[in-house]
């Protein structure tokens with residue numbers, strides 16, 4: 391029986407997809423952390439009866455926010471921190487504190503197009519293959535060891551919106567399953583990161 395904390399800043403479609411995937415299993419989302427008051431993810435959390443921790447990076451420093459989060463996460467005793475559209479960079483201190491326990495999804499085939507414009511930059515690139523990357527978080531930006539990548543072919547003439555829809559669809563299909571698998575593989579679900587790289591889930 392495992393639990394996770396999901397960190398999100400926006401619409402929360404991945405958050406909801408993960409919550410739905412864990413319904414009826416022995417695993418659950420213990421809490422949602424959100425840094426934006428107006429984010430739609432709040433509505434989803436309310437509907438799903440998942441507690442929300444709101445943090446403000448405007449009134450507090452990154453270190454102050456993270457200090458509070460460490461206390462909350464330690465108290466909740468979650469197994470993983472799942473970043474799902476969380477648009478803040480975590481400090482090296484925080485990442486080290488939860489080393490191997492923070493997972494992120496990125497809407498591009500890393501190492502290409504890290505940052506906040508993964509879909510737009512994939513679309514603008516003209517690359518034949520686009521896709522998603524699910525990875526452990528390290529101290530860099532979108533640089534951690536890859537758990538899973540899924541790619542799709544570009545459709546000639548496809549609009550940015552249409553491609554974004556297909557990428558989100560990939561995310562909602564694979565991220566919940568990866569989270570479920572990580573929770574299922576406990577307590578041996580923290581192989582060394584090198585080992586994880588060799589044994590990518592497919």
Ligand code: GAR
Nearest residue numbers: 400401402403404475495496497505
């Ligand atoms: C997702 O596409 C996710 O991959 C992306 O933010 C979106 C959040 O959507 N994350 C990043 O770009 C991280 N660099 P959601 O709020 O509907 O889940």
